[in-house]
Amino acid sequence: CPLLILPILRFVCGVSLANASSIAAHYGSVSAGTFAVVLTYVESNNIEFGAQTTLYLVMLELPAIIVALAIYRFFNSEKQVEGVSHRAIWHETLTNRGVVLLVGGVLIGWMYGPVQGASVTELLTGGFKAILAI
Template identity: 45%
Template sequence: MQLDAVVLFFVLGLVAGVLKVRLPFPTGLYQSLTLFLLLAIGLKGGAALAEHASSRIIWQSLLVIGFGAALPLLAFPLLRQIGGLDKINAAAIAAHYGSVSVATYAVAVAVLDAAGVTYEAYFPLFVVLLEIPAIIVGLVLARGLSAGLASRELAHETLLSPGIVLMVGGLLIGAFSGGSLIKITPFFMDLFQGALALFLLKMGLITTEQLSALKQDGPFLAAFGVFMPLLAGGLGSLLGHGLGLSVGGVTLLAVLGASASYIAVPAAMRVALPQANATLSMAASLGITFPFNVLAGIPLYLLLAQWLQGSAVSP
């Protein structure tokens, strides 16, 4: 059995973290790789959007936004009723699971490319759209409908977070640069897989750090961190199938639903819900859900997408 080389870099990071190996991974390099991946995904999506723009993308986008808003509403009662978490922490964690992980999406794209599975190239647009709704819904769950985006600081963190700005900026550059985009293609496209591999090496190290936080609420959060992506991934697959997406597109929408944010949402929650225990959210999303999706979830979502496609065409 062969595993994708990019995924194996994540495994290497996990092993090094468990063995407490002190790998010299500069903080600046990790930040640079994050910036690179966000821009590269945005550029690729923008170029595809310019080529395939249609009214179909508009209604698909609206349904994807609704999907993103619904996920925290599914996660919240599980966290409250089964996990016994207080309203603030349940809402904060639910917001993480309604948003997306760009790294998980990037791994899924790498896996599909390696397997020769095609997908709709405008998917980075959906990545951007799914960053925001869950934050708003999480805040409403915690504070009530009247809370909204009353805080200017929160609105800034939500709508102008670095991840949103870089991906939207990349989308716009890719969409409006035309043929001149080829000048930066060797850097942003050809080096993408190598940059992602180094990024996942660091993510493996970070994951082991988050696992140590799973103490008091560890058993429930571990179970939730696996169950919720399976539930959301299944719903994402059904939505993608209903939208008429390709096998790769169904897989990617499942991945977006199954992933959990660990960049945009934590920044917004620090402003909106400072009393929430950020360790719980990060331990679940980064310590459990991210490695589960990278190592097991993405292949499962691909198999489900292939099964749905097969059942649709079978006599």
């Protein structure tokens, strides 16, 4: 979806590249707020769900973030600096703080596993809901 919305924002609506990339990333990603509401609904109705459900949220967020960052850097670097390689753009995109934190969280969760990670799950889930409420 980011690849579809970006040209519409740029050429039909006349939005700047930075803003169009940001909006495209938000449009293409999953809403954490919606995820929290659905999770609360599922829990309140005693519907069983797997521990990997939060992983789905992260795995759906990553592509939208990566694509939007890459698009922005690719088109922005062509205007400002000649000779910026695609490799440098992908390196910057994939080593972005947000991407590294999401991937790092997935790896830490994988290393802990569902049994050992259960001790901190309630703390983090409760904190997530509190931050969303604020």
